[in-house]
Amino acid sequence: METRRLQLLLELSRLGSMRAVADALSTTTSSVSQQIAVLAREVGTPLLEPDGRRVRLTPAGRRLAEHAVTILAAVESARADLHPGTDPVGTVRTAGFATAISRSLLPLVLEFADSHPGLRMTLHEHEPAESLALLVADEVDLAMVYDYNLAPAPLDPSLESSPLWTAPWALGVPEHLAAGVSGNALAVFEAFREHDLIGNSRNRADEDVVRVLTSLAGAGPAVRHKADSLDLVEEMIVAGLGVGLLPADRPHRAGVRLLPLAEPEVRLRSYAVIRKGRSTWPPLALLLEKLVEKRLSAVP
Structure with missing residues (x-):
């Protein structure tokens, strides 16, 4: 079900006529009628019934409109939660070698508890190959790994890394x-x-x-x-x-x-590694920003 169709149905339950819905949402009466008809086919039951020269919601239509309130609210909440400018809320799953957890992640756990209480981290101690396998499998969101300047480690093409300390x-x-x-x-x-x-x-x-x-x-x-x-x-x-x-x-x-x-x-060279395309998620973006800040502050 498309959220746009649920919104039309919800507005019809509130405003009482397709003309009023069309005016409120800057569309046409025929478009409102067609979209609600498609929605009825998707759910497999009539959502409207005649009421004189107008229409009204069936019991199933009213019930779906009630669900639409919750569904649309959840969608708006998700949009706000994922918007790059919003205050980070959520859990970032991390894996890394012991020194990186102690040196880089634990201080941020304490910092975020005060500055961003809606952001949490889970910490799992693993060696680099183990952490990268978890990251590729999407079982963690960020991996703290290392290699040596004399033995550079290859990186999976689905991942991207940020050099740290x-x-x-x-x-x-x-x-x-x-x-x-x-x-x-x-x-x-x-x-x-x-x-x-x-x-x-x-x-x-x-x-x-x-x-x-x-x-x-x-x-x-x-x-x-x-x-x-x-x-x-x-x-x-x-x-x-x-x-x-x-x-x-x-x-x-x-x-x-x-x-x-x-x-x-x-x-030894340490890196923060994520899956490509994930860096705009606010909690992960903030964590990466703080890790890079700590790297830059350590540069003489």
Whole structure:
């Protein structure tokens, strides 16, 4: 059923004649009659009956006019809710890696609670491939993902991304083995070529970076252990199980030394990813705007 036809029927129930409806809606009497006749065929029951030289609504017509009040109100509410200029109302479903949730999304949850109480977010912690799969399946509205400058990740053509913050990464090694190790990233990897490397158990990005560096260095540590938590990676390093890539700007535990990786530099790059065509939805548009604002404010 077209909402325009429901509006004609509702106006007829209020004004009592097709002529009055035509005048009120700047159309013709014949157009009003034809559209209501089409509506009657759609619902499968007569909506009008003769009343002298005029017509009146049948019981079914009156009942449908009552439904029209609710239906048209809901349509207007939806239009207002989705209009780009309206105050955002709704729930944005997000998925992202732990650091992005902690660094980027949680502060906005608190901010929106005060500034936009009608906007809510659901948060799901996932590695990039998992988040992107949920986004492609339309199970989330926004994915916070990452890749590395040395191992760019391809993006599904149905998605679009906004670059956010970046962070330098280093090689975490047992502190007692760090003495005398210096030089660029290739020299660092060469120094630990005989050691095992601790990779990420839910994402291959670390391994891709290691593969690039070891190929440039001619040799380097091989992935033997995997862990999902950075804290666990550090524990495994202290226990002597190997070395691992760690954020250079993150506090680390005693017993771990972070060796800078430069020439080539290793940087994690974070992105906010959405489905194409969704950026005008007010709640999602606001969330993207705030994420980009935080990126720009972090630029020196």
